[in-house]
Amino acid sequence: MERATRHSPKREAILSCIRSTDCHPSAEWVYNMLKPQIPDLSLATVYRNLARFRQDGVIRVIGSIDGQERYDGDKSPHAHFICRDCGKVADLPQVEVNPPEMAQVGRSENCSVTFYGCCNECLAKKTQN
Ligand SMILES: [Zn+2]
Numbered sequence: 001m002e003r004a005t006r007h008s009p010k011r012e013a014i015l016s017c018i019r020s021t022d023c024h025p026s027a028e029w030v031y032n033m034l035k036p037q038i039p040d041l042s043l044a045t046v047y048r049n050l051a052r053f054r055q056d057g058v059i060r061v062i063g064s065i066d067g068q069e070r071y072d073g074d075k076s077p078h079a080h081f082i083c084r085d086c087g088k089v090a091d092l093p094q095v096e097v098n099p100p101e102m103a104q105v106g107r108s109e110n111c112s113v114t115f116y117g118c119c120n121e122c123l124a125k126k127t128q129n
């Protein structure tokens with residue numbers, strides 16, 4: 001099997017799709033966005049390219065929300081907030097986490113911090129009824 005290093009319009013469309021949004025999309029979201037422009041696109045192609053981007057360190061994975069992996073095209077260090085109710089992912093500034101115990105285990109180079117809770121929209125809905 002050929003290594004997919006050659007120029008591929010689908011590959012580029014998938015990457016630019018992820019980079020053009022801050023909604024931290026799932027593979028299915030990317031697929032639904034691109035399908036109208038690329039009629040022969042398959043979900044398997046999206047998954048394959050996402051796995052490749054992830055391996056290459058071009059994108060990062062935030063985690064699995066409602067059984068779907070969510071991706072971030074923004075590689076700069078930042079923290080995330082995930083709403084447990086609607087699955088929304090919001091960006092937050094990077095949190096400085098350097099506990100004194102770190103010296104006992106090693107030297108950290110980066111950290112990924114994720115907060116879980118209920119977003120303002122879902123909070124508003126809850127207080128309405
Ligand atoms: Zn929410």
Ligand SMILES: [Zn+2]
Pocket residue numbers: 024072074078079080090091
């Ligand atoms: Zn992010």
